[in-house]
Amino acid sequence: MNKLLFLFIALFFASTGRSQNSESSNSSGLILTRKGVEKIQANLGQAPLFDTTLQQVKKDVDKEMAGDIEVPIPKDLAGGYTHERHKKNYATAQKAGVLFKILEEEKYARYIKEMLMEYAKIYPNLPLHPAERSYARGKIFWQALNDSNWLVSMSQAYDSIYDYLTAEEREYLEKNLFYPYADFLSEENPKFFNRIHNHSTWGNAAVGMIGLVMDDDELVNRALYGLEDAKIDKDARDNDGGLIQQPGQDAGFLANINEAFSPSGYYTEGPYYQRYAMYPFMLFAKALENKRPELDIFDYKNGVLIKSVYALLNLTDADGEFFPLNDAQKGMSYLTQSVVMAVDAAYLYGEEDPSLLAVAEDQGRVTLDDAGMAVALGLANNEQQEFIKKSIELTDGAKGNKGGVAILRSKDYNRLYSLVMKYTSQGDSHGHYDKLSFSFYDDGEEVIQDYGFARFVNIEPKNGGGYLKENTTWAKQSIAHNTLIKNETSHFEGDFDTGSKYHSEKYFSDFSRPEVQIISAKEKNAYPGTEMHRTMVLMQNDIFRNPVVLDIFRVDGEVSSQYDLPFYYFGQLIDTNLEYETSERLEKLGAKNGYQHLWKEAEGVSEGENLKFTWANNNKFYTISQVTQEEDSIILARLGATDPEFNLRRDPVLLTRKKEVENAIFATVIEPHGSYNPVTELGNNSYSQIKKLEVVLDNEEYTGVKITGYNEKQVLIILSNQNNSPDLEHRVRINEEEFSWEGPYTLIEK
């Protein structure tokens, strides 16, 4: 192409509708900058992780390009043919663009051009996708969310070949494809585009990124600040029942950053959706940093985007799998592509933290851009340092004042034990009714599990891969979690609007001593008139072989009620001192609020002794010891009732039920204590080390719990229930012995 002609045409277009400061040739690059390309080309062969990723991507793209380009008329749901084909298309086009920039082989540019031309051919006449299940239907896909994914990738692909195309080709594509596409996602779908929600972040990024490529400030501003005059019914809801818009809420990318992340980087929907939302947040941020550096996007809100990467990495177990808080798929981990991108970006645009290199090494690939090359070079120079997962608190809420999540960690014989306690706000439409719930991990294995969601993502035979009705009837309900349920009713009566008004409150925490870490929180709104107060301690102590969890759950109500506290263990019962009866036929545990999904396998009534319940899972032994009162019911139940499509796992639960009481205290120890080897057939330490667990004091002011080991060692913890001031002095007498201390708790070991 004649360069002069090109320049002329470019200038012509630049002068019509484009902002004045734009570079006509688009050469600064959206994600992969010109400087980045130069650095990459100079370092090829020097940074193994970059090279292997590049080779892998080239292999994938070349294989895909060996076939014909297919742009079918949209028809299928997730998992179906047209859905998967269009996903493959945008993913391949984006990668081909990277290859074109780095390797400068024209075939990649030609491939992208041909594909985009095919899309431009069909797009103007495409109706809405025929599937009607989404509140915001797409055109290429069944939901606008997937259409946004498409545009985020295709913006990059288009950016890569921008200079390769003729002005006429660009005009054709922009007029027939990109402008109408961007308008469809925004102006024509305000309910989708103008929310505080991960869907909108995708939409914002899509519109903003194509705006940056086309250097159209109007589109970029639409993305950053939302639609100005969106007409949205104030009661409009999405498919999950979430309210589309809170009154007076801002919209757009910056508002989503403001609202979605707490100052500590926690994303209110939880880590599973955070890792998904990270992609548009970080990618659009990278594009803005490259094309609109004056925005200083990575410093926005005290650098919360970089902080959010650390929050996300800390929300994983020892294997890097995310804790399945709220709606979440188990097994999703920081190995996923969006987190690869986030980690590489946090490295380059943050402080080049060498501990991020260790995560990148574990991920085994990098992004093929400036950030990925920086990471790969860091690794090539052996600069990585261990990413140490420490005990942390992550606040929830845009201002950090809506409760939070605490992760307590304890390392022992190279195993990392993690206790996750949740005292957040509702978590938007993906939130569960799980106030003060927790889960507990033994390295990469769940000891006490959070169920996650009821959904088989992208497995078409299971409801097209979408949420199952059991997500509402089971997974979101309180009984599906390791927390207190009053009168077989979920928190906030399972009402989303009510739940969204409130959040739990941290009472106190202390992570200063590695052998005794403690988190305490209260919830006063889940059941009006009833205060729930849970204190959890992760401790190492001479009594025990491994770190254990001490759980003290107080409930203070006004009227006589039934209180259930379930523990969702995995595996098989090995031993218990409970005298229980099993059934000749299995009945459901209840009629509604999730109880209808549990079969009651056995029930026993306490005689007021400690309950001991030992189970084995993955060849390890665990015991729950619990203080019980006479007439407490102990129920062994199993999931799977009222499940006509076999959508639920058949997981077991141990549940303690106190009937007709106003107040109650549950004191429980969860104790990992032994292991078994099926090859040597040797079991060690199949018994609990706890001789006795006692509530030695419990009144409005103070609660004292004492553990006595078989080695006669003791540990006593006393909590101040009403005042969490770190300075207040306390003095109590227990069995003739006097204790005094400062602050909300004391712990005495003997």
Next chain:
Amino acid sequence: MNKLLFLFIALFFASTGRSQNSESSNSSGLILTRKGVEKIQANLGQAPLFDTTLQQVKKDVDKEMAGDIEVPIPKDLAGGYTHERHKKNYATAQKAGVLFKILEEEKYARYIKEMLMEYAKIYPNLPLHPAERSYARGKIFWQALNDSNWLVSMSQAYDSIYDYLTAEEREYLEKNLFYPYADFLSEENPKFFNRIHNHSTWGNAAVGMIGLVMDDDELVNRALYGLEDAKIDKDARDNDGGLIQQPGQDAGFLANINEAFSPSGYYTEGPYYQRYAMYPFMLFAKALENKRPELDIFDYKNGVLIKSVYALLNLTDADGEFFPLNDAQKGMSYLTQSVVMAVDAAYLYGEEDPSLLAVAEDQGRVTLDDAGMAVALGLANNEQQEFIKKSIELTDGAKGNKGGVAILRSKDYNRLYSLVMKYTSQGDSHGHYDKLSFSFYDDGEEVIQDYGFARFVNIEPKNGGGYLKENTTWAKQSIAHNTLIKNETSHFEGDFDTGSKYHSEKYFSDFSRPEVQIISAKEKNAYPGTEMHRTMVLMQNDIFRNPVVLDIFRVDGEVSSQYDLPFYYFGQLIDTNLEYETSERLEKLGAKNGYQHLWKEAEGVSEGENLKFTWANNNKFYTISQVTQEEDSIILARLGATDPEFNLRRDPVLLTRKKEVENAIFATVIEPHGSYNPVTELGNNSYSQIKKLEVVLDNEEYTGVKITGYNEKQVLIILSNQNNSPDLEHRVRINEEEFSWEGPYTLIEK
């Protein structure tokens, strides 16, 4: 010690009660020979696997020796303190003996001597172990079996320090400990010692090995040929209900070799007990080869001991875990110590097969003796070759004429699919009522499982680690297996004596074509008057993405009956075309014969179409396609009913039931076809490739089954039901098309 005095004493003892050809100084060595020691010492530092094993053993022994020697008065069952202490003692003493020979550090000899002296102090006054549950109680342990384990190890320990001890010390030990110990295990326990059973093999080896050390031919002969005049009640039974002695049976080590192994090396109790029995067989054989080379023990019965090692290695899945035929613990693998020993011995005393080196490498350690050094040197020289698991048939029965086991294998994309079909004899007291049952493996994962046993070995809280009553009521019953059950009654009505009289018969097999491997067998005695005929094909074909199993099960009865065919899958239902109803409460599937342990979760009635049942396990998709007739019941059930101690896993089953028929045919395809990745959230091939499965012909003479794929390709198999001659010509007409072939089957692909 004065050498002359030593010689004098040695000669004195040699002349009193010892055979004339004995070497006074015992220097030839029982397991670790003098030549072996020299070779080891010369090669230390040259054979890494030997060196690391030696270091590990030294570390273990030194750690153990840092504490005091404890020889407590026996009291506990398996898993309890005294049990584990005595186990630790003999294991440590044996290892210390090896270290003394190789490293020549006196502390090891002193340690063994002191320990043996402690045992010699208590043994003369020891009563029977207080636990009364064994048919053959021990003194150190609750069963004589464990006492034998002790003596097998202690014989080696004693051998190691034989020359280190004074003659007086030896006399003291032999008189107070070893002679009474050997007599207790043999003459005082004929029911234990004189059986054809792995217990007796241990007893024989124990008595024989101490006999070899003490060079006492009488003891050695007692071990080799059994007690001459054993008085055993002919109806005596062991704890498992097994008959102690069949009429006219020989006894002793050689008789056990004769009877226990088929000519192909299959051990009738199955691989789990084989790997256990291997230890005394191989160890005593090694001792005999060293001390009584004239016996040529490794050539005995055409070298069956070496063959048995190959049989055992072939009875494993892709991870080296044993197929859990009969009573068996899952997870037990060829990594276990007894198989390390067997493999090393098979290498040295067999043909130095380089493929055994690959197994040894996987095992990661060697025995610290002549055999282990030979293996370690082979590996140091990089002589190992892959141990290829091929399709094989292993005959059952001492003469190889009592049915057998076939393992069909197919490799695909680096995954090894294994189909295990069992048409053996009863399998002695550890046998299950599982005629013509099968299991199917996708690499190291069970697709269609064999339950194994109901037992938690060495986990004391579960019945002291012993067999659970559910082993009889569930695990042994026919309904616990993937085979046909008539009228809800187990094969042979679950009667051991009846079952022990019969065995299934192979009908034909053909492993000559890798893409179509076939095994066919018949069972005529499990239900008198009813003939069962199962043909299983492991095939790769253009229709399918992976190897599939075609299962054709014919049953030919005399009176109208109910026939059930279960498939024990793992994981969760994804999709089915079955119209079924689930229950508001769960009822048991039946009242007895194992049916009382199943909860009926759902039931549907066939309308005569193909049943399609797709499930996911470990992120893989599988489908069962089955030809059904109108009115067939399809039942989804789950284990766990009538299980008051939660001894059973909650595994699911798909069961097809034909009611009120005399004859029936079940034609089924088990099809692995896709996978899912929870990190990328991509599922591929979640649907079966089979469009239609048909029985196109079925009469007394012939059965024809046709599979049609969605790609319209077809495969048709025709079986001759009455004549398995390889030469006979057949000619049949199906839908106007004529087929002719030679031999028991033909397979046509279109």
